[in-house]
Amino acid sequence: MKNWDQWYLEICNVVAKKSSCLSRQVGSVLVRDKSIISTGYNGPPRGVPHCNERYLVDNKLRWAMTHKGLSPDDKKYHNICPRQVLGFKSGLGLHLCQASHSERNACINAARNGISTKGTMLYMSCGIPCKDCLVELINFGVEEIIVTKLTYYDELSEWVLKNSNLKYRLYNI
Numbered sequence: 001m002k003n004w005d006q007w008y009l010e011i012c013n014v015v016a017k018k019s020s021c022l023s024r025q026v027g028s029v030l031v032r033d034k035s036i037i038s039t040g041y042n043g044p045p046r047g048v049p050h051c052n053e054r055y056l057v058d059n060k061l062r063w064a065m066t067h068k069g070l071s072p073d074d075k076k077y078h079n080i081c082p083r084q085v086l087g088f089k090s091g092l093g094l095h096l097c098q099a100s101h102s103e104r105n106a107c108i109n110a111a112r113n114g115i116s117t118k119g120t121m122l123y124m125s126c127g128i129p130c131k132d133c134l135v136e137l138i139n140f141g142v143e144e145i146i147v148t149k150l151t152y153y154d155e156l157s158e159w160v161l162k163n164s165n166l167k168y169r170l171y172n173i
Contacts, residue, residue: 004034005146005171008123015039016125020050021099023081023090028102029123030110030142037115040105044098052078054098061096091153102126103133107140117141124148128168131156138164146171 002010008029015027019041030038044050049057055065055072061082062072068086070077077085083093100108103124107117118141129137129145130153137145138160144167152158161168 003172005123006173008036008146009125009148009171009173011036011039012123012125015041016102017041019043019102020052021081022051022079023084023097024126026102026124026126028106028125030106030117031121031123032119037120038106038110038113038117040102040107040109042099042102042105045100048098051082051098054082101129101133103129103145104136107136107142111140119143121146123171127151128153128157128161130154131160134160134164134166138166143167144169 008031011029012027015029016025017027019025019027021042024042026042028040029036030040054061055078064086065072065077070085083096086093086096088096103122106122110117120142121144122137122142123146125148127147127149128134128151134157146169148171150168150170
């Protein structure tokens with residue numbers, strides 16, 4: 001018999017498969033009273049081109065690639081995160097990323113449908129979120145996050161988390 005944590009992690013992993021992010025796929029499940037009220041995966045806003053389409057329509061990205069001696073029309077780049085193509089390491093160059101993180105999208109999807117996020121638990125298929133997402137989760141009223149590892153996305157996320165009332169823990173599997 002699966003416990004609730006195992007069940008929600010499996011759902012997070014399925015939700016993550018919907019992500020079109022070329023860097024990493026993450027899924028989140030927002031739960032209240034053991035009922036799923038919303039899900040989210042990382043990706044661009046509705047109607048905004050995904051990274052693999054951006055190479056064709058984003059003149060600033062095309063310019064940046066050309067000035068690095070790269071051809072934006074070369075299809076070999078179209079399945080690689082533009083930040084990686086331009087030489088940024090994981091977590092850097094985020095000013096070039098049009099995607100929203102899965103945890104933020106789970107809360108936004110709930111709000112878009114008129115569902116309160118206050119008093120919820122958020123299951124995620126990743127480590128502790130970035131500072132920006134933590135701030136939003138706190139303000140959305142999420143009470144606890146359940147993560148796959150206790151590593152911090154950035155330096156400030158540790159400080160924000162430890163100076164808030166947001167509970168956090170690893171999956172109990």
